[in-house]
Amino acid sequence: MMNMFKSNNMLAVCAALFLSSSALTVQAQSEDGHPVYTGELRDALRLKEKGMTAQSTYNLAEIADKTGNADAEGLSVLGDVLMRVPGYENRLNAFVAENPHSLYVTQMYFAHGLNRFDAGDYAVARKIFGVVELKDLYEGQKDEYLFRKAYCDLEAGRFKDALDGFYMVEKRPVTDFTAPSRYAIGYILYRNRDFSRAQEWFEKASVDDRFTDIASYYILECRFMLKDHRYVTANGDAMYDAVPESRRPHLARIISESWLVLGDADKARKYYDLGIGDGNGPDSRTDWFYSGSVLYAVDDYEGAIRSFSNMTERTDSIGQVANYHLGYCYIQTRNKVAAVEAFRDAALADFDPKITEDAYFNWAKLAFDINTDTSVFNDYIKKYPAKEQEDRINSYIAVAALHDRDYEGAVNAYDKIDELDEDMTLNYMKANYLRAVQLVESGSYRLAIPCLKAAAYYSERGSRFNQLSRFWLAESYYRNDQYDDAIEVFTDLYNTSALYGRPESYLIPYNIGYCHFKKENYPSALKWFDSYISEPESQYRKEALERRADCFFIQKKYKEACAAYDLVLNDYFNVNDIYPYYQAALSYGLVKKADKKVELLSNVMKASADAEFYPEAMFELGRTYVAKEEDDKAFECFSRMAEKVKDSTFVARAYIEMGSLSRNQSQYNEALGYYKAVVEQMPMSGYAEDALAAIESIYQTRNQPDEYLDYIEAIGKGGIKTDDEKESMLFNSAEQIFLSENYQKALVSLQSYLDKYPDGANAYKADFYMAESYRMLDKLEQACDSYRRVIEKGEGSFVELSMLNFSNLSYRMERWDDAYGGYSSLYSAALLENNKYAAVLGMMRSAYKAHNHTEAIKNADKVIADSRTDASVKSEALYIKAKSYLSSSRRQEAYSIFAQLAKDASTVYGAEAAYLIILDSYDKGEFEAVETKVYAFSDAGTGQMYWLAKSFIVLGDSFVERGEYEQAKATFESVRDGYTPSGNDDDVLDNVNIRLKKLAELMAEEI
Incomplete structure (x- = not known):
């Protein structure tokens, strides 16, 4: 609001209108006690009455000189005072000193006070008036x-004393001083912001013609200050034409503000323009503020931006309003980047709570829209914890995340909403399902389970979406060893013929069968495998046939097992697929069909030594030949094993068998060689004891006990095995299986060791090998469980490697917090510099994925500063740093790095940086710059087509903003027709089609 208190102007008007020459007159003394003049003295006084004041004073002075008459002297001095004779003060002071009780002293001081008053020396005049007693004045002088x-x-600013004095005049009979006093009272009350009473006194003063115009003007100001804007606008037009030119700018401002308050922005603008004419433009913060307010009201957003920006500071109450309006002005001019700063400044002020809250919300929304910064929304929710608004915010964040295919972010946002409406529910179940798909693809089944449960819970039970969600829920249960839960869901789907016609439908009995198989419920497993095999669409028929046969075998129904395995071999025989014919051979052996067993096992002679079950089948074939007393064939089998098999356990067994064959043929030296190879080369294989016993037997047979004793002394063997040695032997056996890369069998052997020695000296090694086995079998969650146990209980390099692998797998499974924690531990504990570097890289990447921007920036700086960082990784680190800056609303720092990356638009980071720079111009409303930059990006010949396509979409958007719909349509269509998506997550065509649809609606509205 403007400053209305310009006392000099009001008082000047007052003085001009009613301050005239003194009303002082010299009256003849009468019956009231004053003397009556006679003779020469009367003649002198008559000259004054005729206007000959100077002659009268001269004559009076002569009379005083001749006669010494005090009255004549007093009248002469009074005349000098009235005529303002230079130096009259000396005569006045001398007379008062000689005649302090003279009746003329009061008149002299009164006249003297009037002289100083007229000279503008109000302080001296007030002092002189203070000497005068009201009762000593003539009645006509008192007002x-x-x-x-x-x-x-x-x-002098003594407003209370002044008010009391003016009230005294007003209470007396009406004189020429009554109206001026009323005006002055109005002024003082006006100045004291008592506008209602001031208006009353101005109205009383306006009755006097001298004050009609000026009082009416200030009545208008009072009504303005009382917010009676309708009065101002009703009377302002006529008054504006009538007031003096000098008063019009101020009056125009009042009228303009009133029209603005009443909502007529055009009339407000009219009087604003009148007020700033002829060089009367804004010259103060408040003027610029009002200028911006008017221009804002009439939608002149560019003008309003200039005016608000010209305010020197915007940190007070009107500054908050200015920043708030600036934010909306920038929105209207499409400059979101400037708008977010303006709303932020308005939000950080607390003068107007409503403005603060709304500005905070707009700041938060824009920071999220252009920076993907959710922190401001979070701060807003903490400051204004209204649940309904919080839900709207989280819904907005969730929808944006869905649009960007950030399903994790969408789920997290929706999880914060207690009650979902219909649209939210639809999006929530969609987000959960799509997030689950990502997690399943990364092997993170445990995290997928709650997502799939939510997708199933919120969707219609009979819908395909619900059924598909439950199918993958059951599959995730299975992968997490929750077989009962998996069976329950799969069985329910089966009983309702769920997903009929889809591939998943045919898999349901197969999956139920596997769940029962894992639970060792073999009769039920058989039932479901048979059901699956009977289906026309049985993608996994071979596996189902194998498990069906296994069910018979495990139940010791060997005859049925033979027939079942034959079904597999009849349809799917492969010499390197050893398991089915190995199992079939065992089954035939158990039903006493040795020839069939040999026939089947003989296939292994043609198989690769690297094939799974090669050592088992080859050993069994050799043992079968031994039983058939075909020693040469048996020896060939064991010899092949010793030569080709990686598993030292089987190698040891092969040597022992060859030793036995040699011994049976009395080839003791050869036998000793084989047995000693086991003892000396594979002492921890678990078969060293058997080999040593065979060596002792041979020496005894040859009656060479001393040589046996010399031998065991030489190799340090003797006595009964200790518990530690037995533990070591069991661990070593399991370790050898792991080293042979038979990971499934290794898991069984290692778990057997851990069951027997849970706190054994090699327990942490066993856990490490289990973790590695799970990792190689792509069971990532189980691998992490085992790695975690090594980290907690292990030692040495096993711990360091477990930290590295745990972190890598957690990152792969999108368990960002676990990954970051793992890498942080690795960084603190690693002895190998390469692992320290890997830890920093992992901390940078996982912190970025977890939206921990501070840590992402800190670790990116470490990566950039490391001499081992190559150009590609440095670009990645710069990218992460820039994106983290952007998500922290540190745009200037972010775009400085983007500019650096964009210099090489051939890389994925450089191409995205180029796109973001284009988007920045769009967000600033710089649409011509968008066009220039997009074409430059295209001309650069980048192979990063995704980001180039996204840039052309922004170009199309800029054409829409400029109203160039045909150009926008052509741009969008060129992307639609010429772009090939790079994968399922490619959102280019979706975005283009959405825009084309909206554009068609816009173009239809113009027709």
């Missing part, structure tokens, strides 16, 4: 005396 004395108090 003037009271008024002028009060006026002096007014000029």
